[in-house]
Amino acid sequence: MLSIQNLQAGLADGTSILKGINLEVKPGEVHAIMGPNGSGKSTLSSVVAGREEYEVTGGDVLLDGESLLDCSPEERAHKGIFLSFQYPVEIPGVSVSNFIKTALNSHRAARGEGPLEAALLLKKMREKLELLEMDKSFLSRSLNEGFSGGEKKRNEIFQMAMLEPRLAILDETDSGLDIDALRIVAQGVNALKSPTNAVVVITHYQRLLEYIVPDFVHVLLHGKIVKSGTKDLALELEERGYDWIKKENAGK
Amino acid sequence: MHNTLLNLYAEHEADLARESGDAVASKRRTAIDRFEALGFPTKKWESWKYTSLKSTLATEYTTVPPFASASQHALEFKDLESYFLDELDAYRVVFVNGVYSSWLSSTTHQGLDVCTLGSSWRKSPDWLAENFAALDELDEPLVLLNRALAREGALVHVPKNTAADKPIQIFYFTTADEPLFSQVRNIVVVESGARVEIIERHQALNGKAHWTNAVTEIRVAPNAHLRYTKLQNDVSTATLTDATFVHQAADSTAVVNTFSCGGKLTRNDLRFHLAGSNAEAHLHGLTLIHGDEHVDHRTYVDHAVPHCTSHEVYKGVYDGRSHGVFNGQIMVRPQAQKTLAYQQNDNLLLNDRAQIDTKPQLEIFADDVKCSHGCTVGQLDADALFYLRARGIPETEARALLMLAFANDALAQVELPALERKLHALIHKKLRVSVS
Ligand SMILES: Nc1ncnc2c1ncn2[C@@H]1O[C@H](COP(=O)(O)OP(=O)(O)O)[C@@H](O)[C@H]1O
Ligand SMILES: [Mg+2]
Numbered sequence: 058m059l060s061i062q063n064l065q066a067g068l069a070d071g072t073s074i075l076k077g078i079n080l081e082v083k084p085g086e087v088h089a090i091m092g093p094n095g096s097g098k099s100t101l102s103s104v105v106a107g108r109e110e111y112e113v114t115g116g117d118v119l120l121d122g123e124s125l126l127d128c129s130p131e132e133r134a135h136k137g138i139f140l141s142f143q144y145p146v147e148i149p150g151v152s153v154s155n156f157i158k159t160a161l162n163s164h165r166a167a168r169g170e171g172p173l174e175a176a177l178l179l180k181k182m183r184e185k186l187e188l189l190e191m192d193k194s195f196l197s198r199s200l201n202e203g204f205s206g207g208e209k210k211r212n213e214i215f216q217m218a219m220l221e222p223r224l225a226i227l228d229e230t231d232s233g234l235d236i237d238a239l240r241i242v243a244q245g246v247n248a249l250k251s252p253t254n255a256v257v258v259i260t261h262y263q264r265l266l267e268y269i270v271p272d273f274v275h276v277l278l279h280g281k282i283v284k285s286g287t288k289d290l291a292l293e294l295e296e297r298g299y300d301w302i303k304k305e306n307a308g309k
Numbered sequence: 310m311h312n313t314l315l316n317l318y319a320e321h322e323a324d325l326a327r328e329s330g331d332a333v334a335s336k337r338r339t340a341i342d343r344f345e346a347l348g349f350p351t352k353k354w355e356s357w358k359y360t361s362l363k364s365t366l367a368t369e370y371t372t373v374p375p376f377a378s379a380s381q382h383a384l385e386f387k388d389l390e391s392y393f394l395d396e397l398d399a400y401r402v403v404f405v406n407g408v409y410s411s412w413l414s415s416t417t418h419q420g421l422d423v424c425t426l427g428s429s430w431r432k433s434p435d436w437l438a439e440n441f442a443a444l445d446e447l448d449e450p451l452v453l454l455n456r457a458l459a460r461e462g463a464l465v466h467v468p469k470n471t472a473a474d475k476p477i478q479i480f481y482f483t484t485a486d487e488p489l490f491s492q493v494r495n496i497v498v499v500e501s502g503a504r505v506e507i508i509e510r511h512q513a514l515n516g517k518a519h520w521t522n523a524v525t526e527i528r529v530a531p532n533a534h535l536r537y538t539k540l541q542n543d544v545s546t547a548t549l550t551d552a553t554f555v556h557q558a559a560d561s562t563a564v565v566n567t568f569s570c571g572g573k574l575t576r577n578d579l580r581f582h583l584a585g586s587n588a589e590a591h592l593h594g595l596t597l598i599h600g601d602e603h604v605d606h607r608t609y610v611d612h613a614v615p616h617c618t619s620h621e622v623y624k625g626v627y628d629g630r631s632h633g634v635f636n637g638q639i640m641v642r643p644q645a646q647k648t649l650a651y652q653q654n655d656n657l658l659l660n661d662r663a664q665i666d667t668k669p670q671l672e673i674f675a676d677d678v679k680c681s682h683g684c685t686v687g688q689l690d691a692d693a694l695f696y697l698r699a700r701g702i703p704e705t706e707a708r709a710l711l712m713l714a715f716a717n718d719a720l721a722q723v724e725l726p727a728l729e730r731k732l733h734a735l736i737h738k739k740l741r742v743s744v745s
Contacts, residue, residue: 106699107698107699108695108699109695110691110695129698129704130695130698130699131698131699131701131702131703131704131707133699134698134699134700134701135701139699140699142696142699145696146690146692146693146696148693148696148697148711148714149714150713150714150715150717150718151710151711151713151714156697156700156710159702159706159710160697160700160701160702163700163701163702163703163706164701167701216700220700220701
């Protein structure tokens, strides 16, 4: 489904951040990407989602065999890519419900469908809120404004549940969550899982992976995937940290 | 232009004096002398630093004589309906080319007075003499010119302990075939314990370079409440110079909302005098302009006594080569302890040709006060834009959504649902968003 091929990207000033990333994600799979701070995890997810601030200098990102690189962020979203932001943006004056309605109807418009009937929309929102154990009052609040860290992350997963993407990238959705919130978020992600969807989980901690069990674990270091394995690799990283991987790669 | 106006005054001085009595006549005389001495403002003046009247003054105008009679162009109600707030049951005072149109108006003398200056010189000369040019303390040529020549406009008098049963809409339409220069003046007195809501609009109905020079004097007595909304969305050839004076007594509340969404040049002088303790003033403004439009807001809040509150929020979104000016002055006099004064001016420039000059000016002479001010000038937040787009919201819509969210605060003091709907539609249109 998603194929990242020798992807190189960086800042407009020429600073290179991603230095040749390869990743194949097939339908039904869960991939975890781990790695120390500053290794390029968020940059990778932003580039896949289409952030124009980053310049792609080589390689390709394909969805179902077609390059995404010329697509706008909204087109990528319409094709089924969803990014749960590490730092969700606060937007005062835009309510959660208005935002989600606008987003959902944009997806529908892209498919040539009319807006979702208000009653059905409300029903769907209620269902998803329930799944994530969120209060209805959430809907009328300004998007992320004054939300706690945990509320912001839940709100991301709520949006994901509403938009039902084919490929969800969760960028450190677990950081700042207590164990209960973590369980609920995982529940939301697992509810989305199907043989036709895929999830890429970016995390520092093995903790989340107990709930969202990955088929593959990759280690990103200095803009490259330097090691891939199964969920046992995550356990090993938890125990030993990243230093041994850094050493392994020091010579290369 | 200057001479034409002086001649116009000379020609009508006797008639004006006969109509308005000695006291007003002497005010007019002083005003025209001062206007003669000052001339029109230029950019060299501190108060006109960012706004040039040059191109407005270059136009050849027909000046509306003080005693003009109704024009031949009979306007039909249906021509104007779109400007009236449909479904809003309101009093209406309508002027066409500076002349009152009884046909289009719906006035009253029952419970409160909603009528015109023109008809009141005869009916209540003493009241008018007392309230005409009572508050317009600004030594500015345009205010002086208006004081000398204006004799027509809306009059609203809400007696003690009366809540106006309906809102009041004041309209000035211009239809003249040639550019018209008119002087109009509104007088509003809200007696103690009374309450009223007023909406004022100036609108040219053709693309001629009309110029309206308006003054509004508002007296808000103890414990009275006023809400006044100015809706400025004129054609891109029209000039509006407006000066509004609000005098507040103790325990009163006054709100002035100014929506400046169109016109070649708009200058708003808005001056509050807080003269009684516990008075509360709200100044809200929203500017949404594009092309070559120019809007200059100059506000002044005078905290003259203790325990008053002023809350001022002005926002602006500037597209094209438009130019905005915000000059917000707050004066806290030595005796005005326990003053609460808040001022915020936020601006979005949608491209690098648009321009804003913003200048807060706080003069605080009391020590036990809470005053804060801030201003921002920026572009749309790139992170927010990407966030919305990554959720599938197309770029134009995402931009619009962010601009709407930005502008939203300005509607905080709009309470009439019909007005709110109208303003929403207007903002959507100005920001080129389809109304959903
Ligand atoms: N917009 C940006 N401006 C400047 N530096 C950036 C930007 N985005 C990423 N970087 C730099 O690129 C590197 C990788 O960052 P990031 O992708 O956020 O890492 P991670 O998510 O793995 O912690 C860091 O050194 C970071 O400072
Ligand atoms: Mg990161």
